[in-house]
Amino acid sequence: MSFKESFLKRSNSYNFYKQQYETLSAENHELKALLKKYEEVYPPKECPICGYKGIDFKPYVNIIHREVECPQCRSHERHRALWLYFHEKKELLKKGNTFLHFAPEIQFDELFRNSGMEYHPVDINPENSLINEIVDIQDIKYPDNYFDLIYCSNVLEHVPDDKKAMDELYRVLKPNGTALILVPINGISYERPYDKQKTFESDEINTPELREKYYGQNDHLRLYGEDFKDKLKEAGFTILHDDYIKNLGHELIDKYALIKDENIFECTKLKS
Ligand SMILES: [Zn+2]
Incomplete structure (x- = not known):
């Protein structure tokens, strides 16, 4: 034995x-x-957000093949990765700068509210208790070139017109501002049985059951492929980096239970 x-x-x-x-x-x-x-x-796992240390993280809903959720603060892989990212790139949370945060998550609430930024946590869902106001990402009620920083994680896959949403994010970002955009791509959320390059979306997938089966979650409206970065470029964004997590190295990726292939798309708007 x-x-x-x-x-x-x-x-x-x-x-x-x-x-x-x-x-x-x-x-x-x-x-x-x-x-x-x-x-x-x-080697014990650690949560950089709450300091949990233990043998593993918990699976999450139907994702049983992977450690996802911190048993203490309920962070998922992307939250832990973003936490490391924001602590490494402190200049992004610059006092006085404008910051638009879609679908705010509890793990970041204190960090962002105490940053001294003009912080706008928003969501279309009024049940999110962390928001200051309701905003539809397809029609952002702010002027052009308003925000120094935009953080939008795992939102676009829920939005009917994601092209309009990306155009709107680009419109309200200041020239040389930073937009951090994340979506689940390919098999990150579950095993994807077909073409990984192309985003998969069909009008016939129109029930919670079918969405769960084909998109990995019952309220997702598509399954992004590797062409997601082309969609960002079409909206006007220049992608500066998308390999932050990969570059952390396997020891940190294991320790914090991150997803090696998950991309944090760090985008900007170049002055034309
Ligand atoms: Zn935690």
């Missing part, structure tokens, strides 16, 4: 041993050795 099997037989929970170790005694050599060995086989 391998060490892994024998350990799992003795305990289903690294956290149990960890807790025992901390509450019993640092002199408990057997426990200490066991924990150390276990950590070598399974």
